[in-house]
Structures are given as C-alpha cells and as structure tokens.
Amino acid sequence: MPDLPSELWTQIFDLAADEALILQHRLPTSMSGLKHFQNNLSGFPAESLQDELNRVQRRSYRTKKAVVLTCKKWRALEHQSLFSFLYFRAPSCLCNILDTSAAAATTAAASLGWWTRRIHLASINNDKAMLPEDLAVLHNALVRILRRCPNLESLVVQWPLDGEAFGAIVDALVRHAASSLRTLFVTIPASALHKLVTILPVLPSICALHIELTTRVRERHLPTPDGPDDRLRLPNLQQLSLSGRPQQLIHVAKHWHLPALRTFSLFCDTHTEAHLPATPAFLAAHGAQLTALELFSKPAMPLACMLAACPALTTLSFNGDWALDLPSDAGAPPDTPPFAHARLARVGLHGLTHAFYLRPVFAGRSEAEREAARMNERALALLCDRARFPALRRVRVLSGDVVRERERAQGDGGGTAQRSARTWARWDGMLAHAEIQLEDYSGEVLPPWPGVSTDRHDDEVKQAGD
Structure with a gap:
C-alpha cells in the first residue's frame, strides 16, 4: 500500500464515493444529465432522476463501508465520512442509528451527527400504507436525529408529512440547523404550508427549495402580507421547484422577493389545474433573471x-404534446409574442407518447392521439427554425417510453416499427439541417431508430468523444 498523506487518501475516497455529487446543494432536474442505469427487473433504463440519486447514495455507502473494513488506517480516516449523509428508507433504520452509543452522546460536537451534512428520508414504493403508529415512530426518529445534526446542509423528505409531524420537524430545523441549511425538499399537505412559509425567512442560507403539495391550497393556508415590506424575502434562493397542487402557491409566490432565483421547475401531472394561469404572472415577476x-x-x-x-x-424543458401558441394561429390573442428565443441553447421534451407509435394498438388511433403526434412534429419543426432559435444546439428526449420502445423495436420489422422509423427519419432530417444534436434523457447521443441510417449518429458520437 503506498504511503500517501492522509489528505490525499481522503480526496481519493471522496471521489470513489461520489461525495461531491451527493452533497451538492442543487436539486436534480430532468436536464441534469445523470447517467441512466438498467433496471434489474425490466432490463430498461429507469426514468426517475431521484431513483438514480438514491442508487448513487446506496452505492456510496457500500464503498465507504468497504474502505473502513480494509485496514485500521483507512478506518481511522473514513469512519466519520460514513455519517456525512444519512439515507433511510424505513423507521427501523432511523431507530437503529439512534440506538448506537455514539449517537447518544451528550454534546452535539461529540456525536456522530456533527459530521452529517445531508439527511435523505426516501419513500418506499409499495401499495401497503403505513399504520399511524408506524408513521409516528418515523417522524419522532427523524426529529431526534435532526437535533443531533447542527451542521446539516440538505434535508430531503420524500415521505408525505402531516401538519403535526411537519411542525415538529420544522421546529427542530429552526432550533438546530437554521444557519447551515441550504437545501430543503418536503412533501406536505396544504395545511402545513402556512408553517413552511412562516419559517422560510428564518433559514437565511436556503438556496434550493422543493415543495410537493399533496392537497389543494386554499387562501387560508397561506399567510397574507400586510404590505410590500412584509412580503417573503429569500435573498439566496437560486432554485425553486413546485409539484403536486401548487396553483395557489404560485399565485402568492409571484409577490416574493427572489433576487437570486435562476432555476424554476413546475410539475403538475393532472388535468385539474386548468392551464395554471398563475404561472405566466410568476414568470413576469421573476423570469428576467432565470437561466x-x-x-x-x-x-x-x-x-x-x-x-x-x-x-x-x-435551458428549457416542456411537454412536447402541447399545442404551441403562435401569433398566426386562429383564435390567438392579439398580443401573443413570437415563439422564439435568442439565447436558448438546450431544450428537453417531455411527453412524446404518440410521436413514435408507442401504444400497443395504433390502427384505431383517436383524433386526439393523431393531433398530439402532429403537435410533436410541429414543436420540433419550430425548434429547428434557426431564425427563431439561433443558439439552440441540443434537444433532449425526456420520455423513458421513447428509449424503451426503441430497444423493443430491435429486430421488429412490423408495420409499427416501420412507421416509427419513418417518423424518426423525418426528425433526423430536420435536426441535421439545423445542426442540432438529439439526446436521450441522460445526455448521451440518442441512437437512431432501428432501420434508420447511422451515419449521422456515428459522426455525433465521435464529436462528443472529441
């Protein structure tokens, strides 16, 4: 074993354990470019970036455990790093950590929680709901751990929290990690939103915030400012992500003071939030500095x-199935601006369910499905118009269905595969003419559909390698 300085060994171990990736303050987005991996059950790439990050955290802990079991010197160097982030999936795991003698130390500086910078409570994807008493154990254990982590920088809670549990967690954060917390990811009902908005100003260093609302927000759930001087001020918030039922929250957030905001993400996978009318108003207030x-x-x-x-x-990502608004369209408002942008360099397309005939039966496609396919091609044609988007160089397919269906099409010479190949050839022609690279959702060059010439793909892969 080479006799290297302890600092160099520590850097090597951190690289091997993906420490920088896990402890970064930014939340992953669909354009983050994490490499997809093969799902052990289906054989196809997993879609969720959160699934990928969860896998990285589990792999990192296995790497650290192997390091500390190698020899006494490495154990002395890396023992503390085992607690740099805590990743849990069940209440029993939380309680097992709390039962250790080191975690029960009488002072914060002497406890293992002193070294913890990230806590991630992941959800368990099963159909069996947890009993109320089990949820109470989970929430109480999390609060007890938060009290032991005075240097906590990131808290990710994927479990849905009720108002009472969230209140206890927030109180622990404010009391023990208010100055150090940078990233907060929570899943809460609307009844807990008032508590969250009230304590956000007490977290001065917060730079990334994700709020998933499990129920619809009413006006009574939000604090009402008395005047402009009372509006919520988050001077360091760079990334805001909202999902679930966020309509009323967006309406209120347009009045917030967010001078550092650079990234805004909105996920609303439902038909009930009719075209989210508050979103344009939010962007009118905060869009000038967004990248x-x-x-x-x-x-x-x-x-x-x-x-x-x-x-x-x-950077922009949107639903490729949308009917895009153009000034020339019938019924378009007279003040509709051109669909164009001078600086946009990367675009991601969600949806695309109908673009490549991804459904099992297509002979009787409905008019709505045919219209969606037309919208897909129209969106791509507009993006490939260099007069509209002169800086655009990359278009990313964010639908895992497209990647899976391309794999299934290998060796399939049926009518569906042929139609998919013809569609792909049209797309490839438009992209080649505009000198735009097509990527899968990991950021890799998307291979051509089976049956389509690979000349352009081979050139792009070579350029990416160079």
Missing part, C-alpha cells in the same frame, strides 16, 4: 409568453 425553466403539465401553457418573460434563459 433554466422546467415545465411539465398535461394542460398546455402559453409558452411563447413565458419565453418572452425570460430573456436570459438558456
């Missing part, structure tokens, strides 16, 4: 107006 915008909803949004409100934007 990344991520939108996913089933109802279409006025994308041209949103682009006009975000002149500094370089």
